[in-house]
Amino acid sequence: xxKDANGLIDYTEALKNQSSSELKLYVSMGTCGIxxxxxxVLNKIYQxxxxxxxxDIIDVVEVGCMGLCHSEPCICLENKETNEKVYxxxxxxxxxxxxxxxxxxxxLAGAKVLNKTWNTPEDEEISDQIxxxxxxxxxxxxxxxxxxDYVMRDGYKALAKALTEMKPAGxxxxxxLSGLRGRGGGGFPTGRKWQxxxxxxxxxxxxxxxxxxxxxxxxxxxxVLEGDPHSVLEAxxxxxxxxxxxxxxxxxxxxxxxxxxxxxIAIAQxxxxxxLGENILGSGFNFTIELKYGAGAFVCGEETALIxxxxxxxxxxxxxxxxxxxxxxxxxxxxxxxVETFANxxxxxxxxxxxxxxIGTEGSPGTKVFALAGKINKVGLxxxxxxxxxxxxxxxLGHGIVDGREFKAVQTGGPSGGCxxxxxxxxxxxxxxxxxxxxxxxxxxxxVMDEDDCMVDIAKFFLDFTLEESCGKCTPxxxxxxxxxxxxxxxxxxxxxxxxxxxxxxxxxxxxxxxLCGLGQTxxxxxxxxxxxxxxxxxxxxxxxxxxxxxxxxxxSYTINDKCVGCTLCAxxxxxxxxxxxxxxxxxxxxxxxxxxxxxxxxxxxxxIDRT
Amino acid sequence: MSSCxxxxxxxxxxxxxxxxxxxxxxxxxxxxxxxxxxxxxxxIEQNRGYLIQVLHRAQGIFSYLPEDVQLHVANKLSxxxxxxxxxxxxxxxxxxxxVGKYKINVCTGTACFVKxxxxxxxxxxxxxxxxxxETTADGKFSLGGLRCVGACSLAPVVMVNDKVYGNVTTDMxxxxxxxxxx
Ligand SMILES: Cc1cc2nc3c(=O)[nH]c(=O)nc-3n(C[C@H](O)[C@H](O)[C@H](O)COP(=O)(O)O)c2cc1C
Ligand code: FES
Numbered sequence: 001x002x003k004d005a006n007g008l009i010d011y012t013e014a015l016k017n018q019s020s021s022e023l024k025l026y027v028s029m030g031t032c033g034i035x036x037x038x039x040x041v042l043n044k045i046y047q048x049x050x051x052x053x054x055x056d057i058i059d060v061v062e063v064g065c066m067g068l069c070h071s072e073p074c075i076c077l078e079n080k081e082t083n084e085k086v087y088x089x090x091x092x093x094x095x096x097x098x099x100x101x102x103x104x105x106x107x108l109a110g111a112k113v114l115n116k117t118w119n120t121p122e123d124e125e126i127s128d129q130i131x132x133x134x135x136x137x138x139x140x141x142x143x144x145x146x147x148x149d150y151v152m153r154d155g156y157k158a159l160a161k162a163l164t165e166m167k168p169a170g171x172x173x174x175x176x177l178s179g180l181r182g183r184g185g186g187g188f189p190t191g192r193k194w195q196x197x198x199x200x201x202x203x204x205x206x207x208x209x210x211x212x213x214x215x216x217x218x219x220x221x222x223x224v225l226e227g228d229p230h231s232v233l234e235a236x237x238x239x240x241x242x243x244x245x246x247x248x249x250x251x252x253x254x255x256x257x258x259x260x261x262x263x264x265i266a267i268a269q270x271x272x273x274x275x276l277g278e279n280i281l282g283s284g285f286n287f288t289i290e291l292k293y294g295a296g297a298f299v300c301g302e303e304t305a306l307i308x309x310x311x312x313x314x315x316x317x318x319x320x321x322x323x324x325x326x327x328x329x330x331x332x333x334x335x336x337x338x339v340e341t342f343a344n345x346x347x348x349x350x351x352x353x354x355x356x357x358x359i360g361t362e363g364s365p366g367t368k369v370f371a372l373a374g375k376i377n378k379v380g381l382x383x384x385x386x387x388x389x390x391x392x393x394x395x396x397l398g399h400g401i402v403d404g405r406e407f408k409a410v411q412t413g414g415p416s417g418g419c420x421x422x423x424x425x426x427x428x429x430x431x432x433x434x435x436x437x438x439x440x441x442x443x444x445x446x447x448v449m450d451e452d453d454c455m456v457d458i459a460k461f462f463l464d465f466t467l468e469e470s471c472g473k474c475t476p477x478x479x480x481x482x483x484x485x486x487x488x489x490x491x492x493x494x495x496x497x498x499x500x501x502x503x504x505x506x507x508x509x510x511x512x513x514x515x516l517c518g519l520g521q522t523x524x525x526x527x528x529x530x531x532x533x534x535x536x537x538x539x540x541x542x543x544x545x546x547x548x549x550x551x552x553x554x555x556x557s558y559t560i561n562d563k564c565v566g567c568t569l570c571a572x573x574x575x576x577x578x579x580x581x582x583x584x585x586x587x588x589x590x591x592x593x594x595x596x597x598x599x600x601x602x603x604x605x606x607x608x609i610d611r612t
Numbered sequence: 613m614s615s616c617x618x619x620x621x622x623x624x625x626x627x628x629x630x631x632x633x634x635x636x637x638x639x640x641x642x643x644x645x646x647x648x649x650x651x652x653x654x655x656i657e658q659n660r661g662y663l664i665q666v667l668h669r670a671q672g673i674f675s676y677l678p679e680d681v682q683l684h685v686a687n688k689l690s691x692x693x694x695x696x697x698x699x700x701x702x703x704x705x706x707x708x709x710x711v712g713k714y715k716i717n718v719c720t721g722t723a724c725f726v727k728x729x730x731x732x733x734x735x736x737x738x739x740x741x742x743x744x745x746e747t748t749a750d751g752k753f754s755l756g757g758l759r760c761v762g763a764c765s766l767a768p769v770v771m772v773n774d775k776v777y778g779n780v781t782t783d784m785x786x787x788x789x790x791x792x793x794x
Pocket of ligand 1: 339519
């Protein structure tokens with residue numbers, strides 16, 4: 001138990017003075033790494049260290065996501081003396097043994113070496129790297145299940161500073177001055193929100209961390225919780241102190257078992273050391289944190305719905321005002337903030353508002369984490385200063401489009417966002433610029449699409465999602481989106497007319513204006529944005545009854561041309577056996593049986609299959 | 613949706629009448645022991661706050677939540693059955709139908725979608741002759757979708773129980789199903 005701020009300093013010093021091995025081996029054990037097969041690699045590492053008796057010179061650190069998802073399983077080898085670091089990726093069990101022998105001799109190691117593309121301003125000189133890590137500073141560097149690791153990286157120092165050197169009002173105004181905006185999607189100034197709750201006079205106030213991460217194709221918050229859970233806990237205590245709340249909840253999706261486990265461990269450790277509980281660091285301030293689990297409802301990411309869900313009710317949103325900061329959980333003033341928003345707080349308190357403002361743009365200070373995925377060469381988690389241009393992210397960090405294909409669009413903002421075209425790739429991104437492009441920041445999903453993606457189909461995909469997730473409480477969202485979906489279905493199946501397009505436009509506008517909550521109000525965005533940016537493609541579906549990307553199955557057909565050499569590969573791959581033909585003779589597709597799955601098209605090595 | 617085979621005429625909820633609570637007393641007492649660790653009082657508002665976590669635990673124990681389990685939970689927390697059912701039907705994580713031994717879930721997140729998850733799902737439906745959300749007649753396979761599992765670098769992704777298949781193509785489907793019988 002650490003009794004006060006000085007106790008924390010002594011504790012940190014003692015940890016730092018513990019002798020550590022010469023080498024550190026970081027092994028990426030986030031969900032992505034585990035899915036890609038890091039566990040056997042890790043076991044091999046332990047086995048080799050045991051066999052070769054390397055225990056005294058190598059420390060193995062199991063860390064969260066390093067952001068290098070494209071090259072999992074990956075490890076990082078560090079020399080504690082010289083600070084030299086090498087990242088190895090796409091590892092096999094055999095390679096690991098070789099690396100442990102070759103160490104920093106990358107040639108001898110015979111494994112793929114990865115470039116570090118980030119810079120952590122709290123730890124090192126600013127460099128010209130595209131990425132700047134504040135939120136992910138510890139992710140991939142510390143063992144998230146060890147509070148000692150976090151403390152050694154200035155962990156809970158901000159809490160000690162807030163509790164001993166600052167008044168609650170000072171904490172709130174520091175965050176307000178920093179210009180930090182909510183990373184959960186809306187971008188509302190965090191300090192101002194805290195101010196609302198702080199100024200309420202109530203016997204009980206609550207603080208909630210929104211870890212419901214609903215954007216289907218994004219995993220930033222999970223990476224933070226898996227890689228650095230204490231950064232969120234520390235921020236929540238600081239926020240609680242600022243607004244005068246002594247009870248915090250983390251509302252987390254049940255689909256994130258690893259993040260839940262690491263949070264549970266982190267909470268228990270923080271309680272044990274006295275960073276949570278009563279009389280924290282001798283300040284007289286009490287704060288506890290409890291986990292609450294979601295149960296698979298996207299709308300529960302919306303703050304009023306989330307509050308109802310914590311109360312044990314159906315997660316239906318309610319009209320705002322009153323805002324939760326005035327009347328929230330069980331009718332008490334409640335602040336809801338996103339995981340990534342919280343992950344910025346300790347760094348701001350440690351380094352000051354001016355430091356934070358020096359990163360990013362004037363209107364949107366700081367950084368943003370994006371989950372970069374889709375048709376891109378280097379899928380992964382990236383954290384860039386606000387104001388970075390899209391091109392640097394997609395081509396600089398993502399290494400462009402797979403198979404050298406043509407970039408078509410990038411989708412940001414998830415189901416509430418929109419698609420951005422190639423001619424806008426040089427836009428510096430922040431909350432306002434993305435809105436001006438008809439998209440939005442959202443929580444940070446960034447999906448890249450190429451010429452094989454049909455934009456009408458993409459719009460339909462997001463509406464599918466909204467339809468499934470609409471809580472059904474308000475008519476515009478429940479019925480309106482159903483109709484929108486039917487209109488898109490008409491277009492995709494060749495029944496669309498100019499009238500359908502007009503209806504899409506008017507209905508979208510009506511839903512936007514009349515839906516109850518943010519889910520419905522933003523649900524037509526994918527339709528509006530694709531209509532605006534890819535009108536030609538809609539027209540191809542309507543006028544020519546063709547899907548240029550070859551996605552809408554009702555509008556494509558597959559035929560075999562005379563380049564066919566009769567290799568039988570297509571026939572053998574066809575799941576419904578609708579391709580016939582003798583060996584070395586021209587094959588034929590039975591159109592009545594064809595399910596248009598496109599397997600033959602991808603299988604054929606002779607360009608003998610036409611998709612029209 | 614499978615139709616109910618119970619003999620009740622009218623008033624049937626469509627839920628098959630197997631009483632899990634009676635059938636598995638040890639499971640029931642496991643659930644009760646969990647509920648006892650919570651601070652259940654006569655304050656219904658407060659009790660309701662525990663409902664979702666109790667249902668998570670109950671589903672973990674019984675694997676699904678038929679009417680008798682719902683009623684049991686309702687009684688324990690002094691809530692109405694209708695409230696409990698209201699919550700279960702709202703959240704997609706909860707199910708009142710039995711699920712297959714192998715839960716096959718295709719990631720339908722955006723990254724997987726653009727990498728062709730739709731085709732994988734179609735092929736699985738065709739191969740298993742069931743629709744999304746259904747279970748095969750032998751109770752072996754359930755087919756469903758799930759949102760981003762965070763392995764976007766491996767898109768498209770299929771999960772079978774806890775096992776992750778990455779970079780899935782339609783011709784991998786028979787193999788995936790085959791793996792399940794091992
Ligand atoms: C339909 C809908 C879904 C949302 N999902 C999330 C979510 O998954 N995570 C999140 O942090 N915020 C989500 N939000 C935003 C929250 O309502 C809320 O604004 C946010 O948690 C506030 O935190 P921030 O100010 O730190 O961003 C969602 C909003 C809507 C309308
Ligand atoms: S979208 Fe499927 S794993 Fe992310």
